[in-house]
Amino acid sequence: QDKSCRLSAALLGEDSEISPEQLYELLRYAALGKSHSAAQPSWCRIYHQSHLAGVVVVILHEMSQLHFYRFYLQFKLLRKIFRHRFTLAPSANFPVSLYGEGTDLKPQSTAQGLTSTSSECTAKSSDLQCDPIIQRYGEKKQGLTSYTLTLEEQKRNDYPIEGSPGCKGYISTECDQQRTDSSPLFGLDCEMCLTAKGNEVTRVSLVDARGRCLLNELIKPQSAVLNYRTRFSGITKKMLLPVKTRLSDIQTRLKQMLPHDAVLVGHSLNSDLQALEMIHPSVIDTSLLFARSEGRRFKLKFLAKAVLGKEIQCEQKLGHDPTEDARAALELAQFFIEQGPTKVAELNLEMLLTAEKLAEISQNKAALQPQGCGFQEQLNEPPHLSKPCFLDCLQVTGHKPLLLGTHGLDSSGLCQSNPSTSNKQILQRALDDVPLSKFSIIQFSLGPEYTASHLHAGLYEKVRSKLTDMLTIYAGPFEENFCMKSVKKEFGRCGPIQSLTVVTETFQPYVCIQYEVLEAAQLALESLSGAEVAGSCIEVQRPVTAAMLDCNLLIKELELDVENEGVIYVAGLKKSLTETDLQEEFGQLKDLETLFLPKDLQSGKHRNCCFLKFQKPQSAADALEALNGWTLKGSELRSRNALASGHLWRWIWQMNHSSGKKGKHIFYEKLEQLSDSEQDLRKQVKKLDHHIKKLYRSLQNNTLCVVLFPGVN
Numbered sequence: 001q002d003k004s005c006r007l008s009a010a011l012l013g014e015d016s017e018i019s020p021e022q023l024y025e026l027l028r029y030a031a032l033g034k035s036h037s038a039a040q041p042s043w044c045r046i047y048h049q050s051h052l053a054g055v056v057v058v059i060l061h062e063m064s065q066l067h068f069y070r071f072y073l074q075f076k077l078l079r080k081i082f083r084h085r086f087t088l089a090p091s092a093n094f095p096v097s098l099y100g101e102g103t104d105l106k107p108q109s110t111a112q113g114l115t116s117t118s119s120e121c122t123a124k125s126s127d128l129q130c131d132p133i134i135q136r137y138g139e140k141k142q143g144l145t146s147y148t149l150t151l152e153e154q155k156r157n158d159y160p161i162e163g164s165p166g167c168k169g170y171i172s173t174e175c176d177q178q179r180t181d182s183s184p185l186f187g188l189d190c191e192m193c194l195t196a197k198g199n200e201v202t203r204v205s206l207v208d209a210r211g212r213c214l215l216n217e218l219i220k221p222q223s224a225v226l227n228y229r230t231r232f233s234g235i236t237k238k239m240l241l242p243v244k245t246r247l248s249d250i251q252t253r254l255k256q257m258l259p260h261d262a263v264l265v266g267h268s269l270n271s272d273l274q275a276l277e278m279i280h281p282s283v284i285d286t287s288l289l290f291a292r293s294e295g296r297r298f299k300l301k302f303l304a305k306a307v308l309g310k311e312i313q314c315e316q317k318l319g320h321d322p323t324e325d326a327r328a329a330l331e332l333a334q335f336f337i338e339q340g341p342t343k344v345a346e347l348n349l350e351m352l353l354t355a356e357k358l359a360e361i362s363q364n365k366a367a368l369q370p371q372g373c374g375f376q377e378q379l380n381e382p383p384h385l386s387k388p389c390f391l392d393c394l395q396v397t398g399h400k401p402l403l404l405g406t407h408g409l410d411s412s413g414l415c416q417s418n419p420s421t422s423n424k425q426i427l428q429r430a431l432d433d434v435p436l437s438k439f440s441i442i443q444f445s446l447g448p449e450y451t452a453s454h455l456h457a458g459l460y461e462k463v464r465s466k467l468t469d470m471l472t473i474y475a476g477p478f479e480e481n482f483c484m485k486s487v488k489k490e491f492g493r494c495g496p497i498q499s500l501t502v503v504t505e506t507f508q509p510y511v512c513i514q515y516e517v518l519e520a521a522q523l524a525l526e527s528l529s530g531a532e533v534a535g536s537c538i539e540v541q542r543p544v545t546a547a548m549l550d551c552n553l554l555i556k557e558l559e560l561d562v563e564n565e566g567v568i569y570v571a572g573l574k575k576s577l578t579e580t581d582l583q584e585e586f587g588q589l590k591d592l593e594t595l596f597l598p599k600d601l602q603s604g605k606h607r608n609c610c611f612l613k614f615q616k617p618q619s620a621a622d623a624l625e626a627l628n629g630w631t632l633k634g635s636e637l638r639s640r641n642a643l644a645s646g647h648l649w650r651w652i653w654q655m656n657h658s659s660g661k662k663g664k665h666i667f668y669e670k671l672e673q674l675s676d677s678e679q680d681l682r683k684q685v686k687k688l689d690h691h692i693k694k695l696y697r698s699l700q701n702n703t704l705c706v707v708l709f710p711g712v713n
Helices: 020-032 065-070 076-081 094-099 132-137 151-156 247-257 269-276 300-308 322-339 341-346 349-367 390-396 423-436 453-470 484-492 518-528 551-560 579-586 617-627 646-658 676-698
Strands: 006-008 045-047 054-061 185-195 198-207 213-218 225-227 263-266 283-285 402-404 407-409 415-417 439-445 472-476 497-503 510-515 539-541 567-571 592-596 609-614 638-641 703-708
Touching (some): 020 045, 076 676, 263 322, 269 283, 423 439, 439 676, 453 472, 453 551, 484 497, 484 518, 518 567, 518 638, 567 617
Parallel strands (some): 054 703, 263 283, 402 439
Antiparallel strands (some): 006 045, 185 198, 185 225, 472 510, 592 609
């Protein structure tokens, strides 16, 4: 009669990578249950969802799997408590893939500098005092200067600012004249393509206050284009081939065209100015102007239809038209200024959006009615559907989602920061508000000084170097004319070898062996040190570097990792054995749940080792004892407790093969102390883990808690 909620997801090995869309399935069903057409996720199962007390999503802003393993020992709570761990596949549009369409999650500053979606006002309330537009601007009509962003608002929303560290080399429009309520408005919009440099502007449009197009130019990007993003940008390779206009040409033209008191208008205009590498002091951002409840932003397409009655960004068109978008943003700003906040609030945009989303859900449900066995069904692939934002659906059911953090995510995945808020403040607010909310999103951040790209590159190299050293062992000494084949055969019984080289710098020869899995290197260290190999009694050791001084502690903690509980590693398998053969052989072991046979991710051939996952830790311990010395088809098996879960095994393989230095070992480094910045980062990570621990311990029983390391892209 146990009615406690639980999550079942017995994924191991290559299946341990999930997409944001699969995470969306999980969060949507957990939040909504069977209402609003929500269904059990395809890849896991939630038992007794109706008894779920709540869902808490903790997002560690700009931190990735790299940070987790670089600071593995500092993340005590995460590695000991969270039973399921998956690699999250990259997403071009992280918030939409995670929460559904219409999810521009942007924080709005409160008096405490915290972002919170929790509010006592309801969208249906006839009292306009509760409308976020009235709360921000008041009820009376004002001139356009009341709606331009202050310098502080520009900083908070990632606008390029004169003198900012990230704006070196940016060009100023030099529009430095005092603005008045009669200053001219200009609509601006850009389209971007993905290049080797990042997002580069490839088209720009400027319209005047009467909607006339003053500029509509294609721009040749500086770097090679990796993705034209034609579906959104409308740009194709053919269009850019004859183009000779460069970004510097457009910067010069814009400086010449804009009067000294010009006010630029756009929707999330910060992205356009960043792409143009230009600084302009006076802007109206329609994504902020039409302030939305719950700290999110309305899309331009929705506002154009709801406020202006215009259809833009139609699916029939190839990509967005920047002139159309610039004109729409301009007209929205003009409508707001002319009509005033009260008239805009009376439109009740929140209710209109909710009604539109529910209509979409209804249409999608109708589209899913059985029509016989079609081509999609034969391929076992679901038809593509637009994903409704389940946060909107939650509000319809009377549950208000809670959003707390210093950063928000817009539809492009860009983040806006509120530097006045600390992780400690967010934690305190979360401890108070999370118990009152059905669905909570809590964002913590290390701060911009710890997420710089150069620091990220340094972390990557340190993690890759340390993993290489952990996968490497030195064996010897051997006689001068020892048999290399015998050495390879003996050490190969411990697991797949990536490279094997002779070290001749020593008095007697040693062999440097780099394995593909951590368990193989550890097994060789434990079973072959002191053994006789190729006629010599040898010692086996790992490289001695500053980074490896805590290796034994790291190995011990990996063994105790909750994800490796009940998982054992078996080596010495013949490559002729199939997965079916192994299932038959190991099927007699008690409580065997899953068998994972690692494969070379390039050739697809399986390695001479496997992982066995058992339902109970004691069954794994019994199997480990039984398997040591077990002979399978003439091969003697070697086994030990697992160290690397499936997602880690895959990641290690990718790191080893990404540098293009296959078979080349990184030799001893000079013993160096950690840089000050990394020592500080280590302390910050420890604090972060402590914050998550306090939050986790405050949660009610039957709460689903998900921690995300979304990375920078």
